[in-house]
Amino acid sequence: MDFPENLRYTKTHEWIAVQGNKGKVGVTSYAQQEISDVVFVELPKKDQAVQQAKTAAVVESVKAAFDIYAPMSGKVTNTNKALEANPGLINQSPYGDGWLFEIELANAGEVNALMTAQQYRDTVQQAPKH
Amino acid sequence: MSMALETESRKLPLHDEHLRKGARMGDFGGWLVPLFYTSIVDEHTAVRCKAGLFDISHMGELLVEGPGALNFLEKNLPRRVAPVKLYQAIYMPLVNDRGGMVDDIIVYRMAESRFLIIVNAGNIEKDFQWFKSRAPDGVTVTNISESMGLLALQGPLSREILAEAFGAYYRDLKRFYYLDFEGGIIARTGYTGEDGYEIMVPMHKLKAIWDVLFRVGGKKGLVPVGFGARDTLRLEAAMPLYGHELNDTLTPLEAGLEWALDLSKDQFPGSKVLKAQKREGLSQKRIGFEMIDRGIPRQDCEVRKDGRLVGKVTSGSFIPTTGKSIGMAYVEACEAGVGNVLEVMIRDRAAKAAIVSLPFYKRKV
Numbered sequence: 366m367d368f369p370e371n372l373r374y375t376k377t378h379e380w381i382a383v384q385g386n387k388g389k390v391g392v393t394s395y396a397q398q399e400i401s402d403v404v405f406v407e408l409p410k411k412d413q414a415v416q417q418a419k420t421a422a423v424v425e426s427v428k429a430a431f432d433i434y435a436p437m438s439g440k441v442t443n444t445n446k447a448l449e450a451n452p453g454l455i456n457q458s459p460y461g462d463g464w465l466f467e468i469e470l471a472n473a474g475e476v477n478a479l480m481t482a483q484q485y486r487d488t489v490q491q492a493p494k495h
Numbered sequence: 496m497s498m499a500l501e502t503e504s505r506k507l508p509l510h511d512e513h514l515r516k517g518a519r520m521g522d523f524g525g526w527l528v529p530l531f532y533t534s535i536v537d538e539h540t541a542v543r544c545k546a547g548l549f550d551i552s553h554m555g556e557l558l559v560e561g562p563g564a565l566n567f568l569e570k571n572l573p574r575r576v577a578p579v580k581l582y583q584a585i586y587m588p589l590v591n592d593r594g595g596m597v598d599d600i601i602v603y604r605m606a607e608s609r610f611l612i613i614v615n616a617g618n619i620e621k622d623f624q625w626f627k628s629r630a631p632d633g634v635t636v637t638n639i640s641e642s643m644g645l646l647a648l649q650g651p652l653s654r655e656i657l658a659e660a661f662g663a664y665y666r667d668l669k670r671f672y673y674l675d676f677e678g679g680i681i682a683r684t685g686y687t688g689e690d691g692y693e694i695m696v697p698m699h700k701l702k703a704i705w706d707v708l709f710r711v712g713g714k715k716g717l718v719p720v721g722f723g724a725r726d727t728l729r730l731e732a733a734m735p736l737y738g739h740e741l742n743d744t745l746t747p748l749e750a751g752l753e754w755a756l757d758l759s760k761d762q763f764p765g766s767k768v769l770k771a772q773k774r775e776g777l778s779q780k781r782i783g784f785e786m787i788d789r790g791i792p793r794q795d796c797e798v799r800k801d802g803r804l805v806g807k808v809t810s811g812s813f814i815p816t817t818g819k820s821i822g823m824a825y826v827e828a829c830e831a832g833v834g835n836v837l838e839v840m841i842r843d844r845a846a847k848a849a850i851v852s853l854p855f856y857k858r859k860v
Contacts, residue, residue, distance in 0.1 A: 378496045399496075400496070401530075401531065401535065402535060404791070405790070405791050405813060407790075407842070425791050427535040427536065427815060428726070429793075430791070434496070
């Protein structure tokens, strides 16, 4: 499984790409595999405030709905509208076309609470196997 | 994303085989079962277009036998059993004294005074006690769930696959009939809305039967199907699921199962309540709905009409083959008409849905 080095990760399997005071958010390749076929996505609204570790979006498979938590706090500046018509992008390209939303960061220091790729890889590999 | 933790679940007899076939396992009523092997979408489609094989060995089997068995069942079941012939089966709810549903079951007549009853996995102990506590002298009730395995072969190609695997003898079974097979039975029954068979054999023979079906069926497109697609298939066929559309307080009339009752029968547990309910009319009914607005309905979502609470969703899902989101719910009888537009509360947002006639899916004969 692929965990790009330039991203930071949450224990709850979201990633964020931080650039200056902006962050782009998605779910990890581990998460998309656990969720399986994504059939529905509910994204936050533009200008909505999201809070670190609080629900910001919902991704649903046939079977169940999964809350997606904001890796960092901020204001939503953009959402991935392509997901409405094609939610499967999350499975096909979790770090690329399957991104969820972009935020303007409220507190850049929050990034320190997030894991590096190496740390995240270690936690995922310790997760119970089915 | 939050994920449920692994729980201590019982394993199916073919557990290792499911893992070998790449199954993602998950909990279903205390059992560790395959949720899907490749994807729910693919498996749902395979059953609708070709064929799928399900391991449903978690389900329970009870034997009711003895000289008084027929009389005992006639007194305690809501549907006449005497007209059920040898090699025939019959579906019905099991009703408690309050008119609620203990379970839904299929009763197979194995001999004049011997009946096999297939029950839901989560209700095995409850049903066993229910029958046992009521059984008079001369009737024995045995729980054979541990020694019997159950497979379901479902889909338009299942008839052809079964005949090639086990002989033409089984091909022309009528629906809700069965034949003896390898110390168990093959019955023309199922829970998908497609043509198909359920095969009950002693546990030690299960793997061999599973293998033969794949050897024969594999080249025709037979795939293993998990519980994810089992749920979307049965939902589309509007078949009720215990714990969702059926429970100890809902009545079979409310569930739309009057066709599976003989209310003209003298007496059975709950018969007075049901007859009175039929006379006085229902206050709530099971309905099917299709989402108009975006959103996937799930169990326990509130159903409202112009903001007023009128019911609750019992099952809901996105259906891969149609791309529609559908569900079943209990709603006030006065709001239960086909075409009525209701609001389903999905994450505190009212999403419009229209009541449609059931089933959502009916196979072309």
